[in-house]
Amino acid sequence: AKAGGRNNFQFFTQEMNQTVQERLVLEGDLRVAIERGEFLLHYQPQVEMSTGRVVGVEALLRWQHPVHGLVAPDRFIPVAEETGMIVAIGELALKAACRQLASWLAEGLPPIRVSVNLSARQFRQDNLPAVLLDILRETGIGSHLLELEITESSAMDNPAEAILHLQGFREMGVELAIDDFGTGYSSLSYLKLFPVHRLKIDRSFVKDIDTDTDDAEIAAATIALAHTLGKEVVAEGVETEAQCRFLQGQRCDIVQGYYFSRPLPPEELVPYLRNTPVP
Numbered sequence: 001a002k003a004g005g006r007n008n009f010q011f012f013t014q015e016m017n018q019t020v021q022e023r024l025v026l027e028g029d030l031r032v033a034i035e036r037g038e039f040l041l042h043y044q045p046q047v048e049m050s051t052g053r054v055v056g057v058e059a060l061l062r063w064q065h066p067v068h069g070l071v072a073p074d075r076f077i078p079v080a081e082e083t084g085m086i087v088a089i090g091e092l093a094l095k096a097a098c099r100q101l102a103s104w105l106a107e108g109l110p111p112i113r114v115s116v117n118l119s120a121r122q123f124r125q126d127n128l129p130a131v132l133l134d135i136l137r138e139t140g141i142g143s144h145l146l147e148l149e150i151t152e153s154s155a156m157d158n159p160a161e162a163i164l165h166l167q168g169f170r171e172m173g174v175e176l177a178i179d180d181f182g183t184g185y186s187s188l189s190y191l192k193l194f195p196v197h198r199l200k201i202d203r204s205f206v207k208d209i210d211t212d213t214d215d216a217e218i219a220a221a222t223i224a225l226a227h228t229l230g231k232e233v234v235a236e237g238v239e240t241e242a243q244c245r246f247l248q249g250q251r252c253d254i255v256q257g258y259y260f261s262r263p264l265p266p267e268e269l270v271p272y273l274r275n276t277p278v279p
């Protein structure tokens, strides 16, 4: 689908340039996509630096559009957010990711975590804990094998409320990560109060980590701070060996990026796991 090139995606131009007409078509298509179940997930491995093992996968949404082919989330999630459709789509993603993990476990794959992205709107939904409990019960996966990723900005939107929601998830045994860390404005005092297991250093800091001293220092400080608070660090967007080496030197716990693997369709992830050490 990526090979299809950008032209296939012209229909979904940057939101700012979208005509009202295009936007209405996209909204209508999204509604149909929810009914017809046109969404699927790709899975990107997360590698533990100390052992080289795959300890988890991040589930990333894709839309198999009947005309435009495989559509990346940046093209439709903003509109799904604005219209509220993200709540239904996000629920589908949560359910699909947990079902996928249950089926891998049934096939005898060693247990790994599956991380699912939560939109700000989903995170605020009062019935999310009930939805989660249903999914965990239906799929039978251990709650500690599910990780929810909440962006720093959605956590900081209303930190006091976020802490309550996070505590609720934590009591269910679900693991938690702050996504895109460093791009928002969380104060250190809040970071201490967020009951999360991990921080994910945003790709924008990882990109020039081995050449830009500012980025290197930010990453090093983030890792040290997280460890002081008893949290693990995941670096996202790791593309080169040099970035990897730097992160290893800083004792980053987990790495994720094209250097190891692109997000893979589930049928490609299994052979990848079979050829890579897993716990």
Ligand code: C2E
Binding pocket: 044, 059, 060, 061, 072, 073, 074, 077, 086, 090, 093, 116, 117, 118, 119, 120, 179, 180, 203, 236, 237, 238, 239, 256, 257, 258, 259, 263
């Ligand atoms: P994110 O959560 O920050 O996910 C990481 C993005 O970086 C993914 O893009 C992934 O494919 C990409 N990536 C991974 N490794 C590398 C690398 O080495 N280099 C580069 N350049 N990129 C890398 P993707 O799959 O297009 O997803 C984009 C965003 O869409 C995600 O960013 C997330 O914010 C959102 N998203 C994806 N799935 C879901 C979902 O189920 N629910 C919600 N609410 N948002 C989702």
Ligand code: CA
Binding pocket: 058, 117, 149, 179
């Ligand atoms: Ca993420």
Ligand code: CA
Binding pocket: 179, 180, 200, 202, 203, 236
């Ligand atoms: Ca991220």
Ligand code: CA
Binding pocket: 180, 202, 203
């Ligand atoms: Ca990001």
